Amino acid sequence: MNVCTTQLADLPMITIEGEVDHSATAELQAAVDAAMTGDTESVLLDLGECTYIDSGGISVILGTFRRVRENGWLGVVAPNSNVRRLFEIVGLTVDDKFRIFGDRAEAERSMGASAG
Amino acid sequence: MNQLGADSAAERHSDLRCRRIQVAAESSRLADIRQFVESVGTEHGLDDNQIFDLKVAVSEACANAVEHSGVTKAPIELCAWFHPDKLVFEISDSGGFRLPRSEPGFQADSRGLGLPLMVALMDEVRIRKLPNAGTNVTLTLYLDR
Known part of the structure; x- marks a missing residue:
């Protein structure tokens, strides 16, 4: 796994690449x-x-989602179909504070819309 | 498949071909386990989605085995059984099955996802306690459903 943090609009964006298993949790x-x-x-x-x-x-x-759910939301950008299916299985996708965007541009547009 | 032998009509377990690996009970070895699952799945003609599901389910079973291997770090044994109508992964360790413990930094209810994921992704999940205090998990994926 490779992980790095940048910003998109005003939000922190954590880019996670590769395989995220139990050895990468910490x-x-x-x-x-x-x-x-x-x-x-x-x-x-x-x-x-x-x-x-x-x-x-x-x-x-899930832990991150619970942290932000009260006052904000968690957005995931461009998960592949298998990863997305796991989010459905664990029940994340039924909550409107969990948002899925097709790409960064869509995430940015959505933030602009909600700010305006 | 000719690997089943001349008497392939007989479906006794001992006639089945299997591939097995043994890995140290360390989370750094989970990548090797996934590579094994991918190789088995590809050989069995599974598609990418099925292979992904198997990787997750087998990883969860192995991660649980790592977690309860304790200080002994006894190795985990993984067998893939090639049945005509299903693929069965068997994960054996020498520790007792336990729900993952809560660790500092995690909310307790974020843990313990492994078993629900195995059940959601596989057609059949069995957990057996072995006489020697080990645990044996079998994960079955039926083919052509």
């Missing part, structure tokens, strides 16, 4: 903790190059 959790400063309300995860994820990564994503 590193991913640390990246999320570092990206989310005190006043962070919403966060984006770019999964466009994430080829595999299991409960090692999903547990971190």
Whole structure:
């Protein structure tokens, strides 16, 4: 797994590449903790190059979602169909505070729309 | 498949071909396990989605085995059984099956996803306690459904 944090519009965006299994859990959790400063309300995860994820990564994503759900939302960008199916199985996709975007441009447009 | 032998009509377990690997009970070895699953799935003609599901389910079973292997780090044994109508992965370890414990930094209810994922992705999941205190998990994917 490779993980790095940038910004898209005003939100932290954590780009997660490769395979996210139990050996990557601690590193991913640390990246999320570092990206989310005190006043962070919403966060984006770019999964466009994430080829595999299991409960090692999903547990971190669920924990992150619970952290932001009160005041903000969690957006995932470009998950592949298999990753997306796992999100459905664990029940993330039924919550409107969990948003899925096809690509970064769609995420950016959506943020512009909600800000305006 | 000719690997089944001359008497392939007989469906006794001992006639089935299987591939097996043994890996150390460490989460750093999960990538090797996924590579094995991919190789088996490809050989069995599964599509990418089926292989993904198998990788997740087998990884969850192995991650659980890693978690309860404790300080002994006894190896995990993984067998793939090639039945005509199904593919069965059998994961054996020498520890007792336990629900994952909560760890600092995780909310307790974010953990314990492994078993629900296995059940959701596979057609059949069986967990057996072995006489030697080990655990044996079998994950079955039926073909041509």
